[in-house]
Amino acid sequence: MQVLAVASEIYPLVKTGGLADVVGALPPALKPQGIEVKTLVPGYPVIMKAFRKRKPAHSYAELQGGKAAVHAATIAGLDLLVLEAPHLFDRVGGPYGDAGGVDWADNWRRFAALGKVGADLAAGAIENYRPDVVHAHDWQAAMTLAYMRFGEAVGVPSVLTVHNLAFQGQFGAAVFAGLGLPPRAMALDGVEYYGGVGFLKAGVQAAWALTTVSPTYAQEIRTPLFGMGLDGLINMRATDLHGIVNGIDTDVWNPETDDRLAARYSAKSLKGRLVNKRAVEDRFGLDKDDGPIYCVISRLTWQKGMDLLSSIVDRIVATGARLAVLGSGDAGLEGALLAAASRHRGRIGVVIGYDEGLSHLMQGGCDAIVIPSRFEPCGLTQLYGLRYGCVPLVARTGGLADTVIDANEAAVTAGVATGFHFAAESADAFMYAIQKANMLHADSPKWASLQRQGMKADVSWNNSAAKYAALYRSLASRKVA
Secondary structure (H helix, E strand, C coil): CEEEEECCCECCCECCCHHHHHHHHHHHHHHHHCCEEEEEEECCHHHHCCCCCCCCCEEECCCCCCCEEEEEEEECCEEEEEEECHHHHCCCCCCCECCCCCECCCHHHHHHHHHHHHHHHHCCCCCCCCCCEEEEEHHHHHHHHHHHHCCCCCCCCEEEEECCCCCCCEECHHHHHHCCCCHHHCCCCCCEECCEEEHHHHHHHHCCEEEECCHHHHHHCCCHHHHCCCHHHHHHCHHHEEECCCCCCCCCCCCCCCCCCCCCCCCCCCCHHHHHHHHHHHHHCCCCCCCCEEEEEEEECCCCCHHHHHHHHHHHHHCCCEEEEEEEECHHHHHHHHHHHHHCCCCEEEEECCCHHHHHHHHHHCCEEEECCCCCCCCCHHHHHHHHCCEEEEECCHHHHHHCCECCHHHHHHCCCCEEEECCCCHHHHHHHHHHHHHHHCCHHHHHHHHHHHHHCCCCCHHHHHHHHHHHHHHHCCCCC
């Protein structure tokens, strides 16, 4: 079976978050299921530099303001279709904004172009290639499904995966004239959304099936609290909604082979973790002692609960614990955490930015990873934590609740606990979980049991890939000739 995936980023080439990890890891996980995936991605400079031989598989004399071409390329073991459109993607900055973090004003045009090309490929624009299913990821690719619905690929089955409903791609009504869609598409059952154009909404409306990245999040987005204005439409599509939890690439994230660690280790022998712990202490300027180090590897935003963390850092330090933070985001939250590090030298260390290698070292050396998100569609850092014996301490929401077994008394006694839950948005519940973790950490055998149980968890893509393959085949059986 042939699947065309459409996405705005893909690991290891372009990454701003977990979306890239999923888009990069899912294709190889699907191969054993008999699914071949080609992934259409924008031709950002870093991707265009990654391959030299360029013979367009399809060309455009004009695509949203300039010439464009689609190139087939294999990069980092990934089977890609790269959209070369310099007027849209050859820019200094990130995938969605400039070096200062300001969104590109023409993002609607850039990702409409990606969607239009995705729909053209679905309709057979490349000779001898027509996918059985099209799989679009998030708002940046969602217009693919609208172009399919109102174009020649209307009979091709499609899936939209919502990685985070908070990001929807909403634009003013004026952009509709530049989309090249028929007038009837600017309607409630088309791309219209609160008087403007909603890219994600258009995809939710048009997709044959919808998936989210965890079963709990699939239910949460059906409520006004988590539905972000789309809960009504999502409830109308409830029979087509599937929650499939993410996995991780267990070859990239493997403490037994990871060369980014100061020392490698396994569940059988955790001794190497102490070497990594000392390396973390050195990197973050932390005091060396036997108490726990809690780490944060996250965007520093309201959604991630970083304001909640900031409000209790003094209380965390007062318990004797230490804190290592890696991330960037809201300037106010960055400042608050840096100020906390200044107040508590040797007890709190903060690195502003993102460093993939350092994130591996933190998972391999810190005792627990703290994830206080207000909502979390799936989350990947807790899966990395499980894999590395860095015990997750998480808000009870979305995929965090689905993937971490709370260390309540019954679960600890039964030897099945893998981490700690606490009620989202509650500072007192957060602190109670910290105190409970401190107590268990002081009992070395129980803490090692918690680590090993987490390391035994199957966080690979195997089970999830099988579910995606079953969904694809179910949709393909309904394909319109």
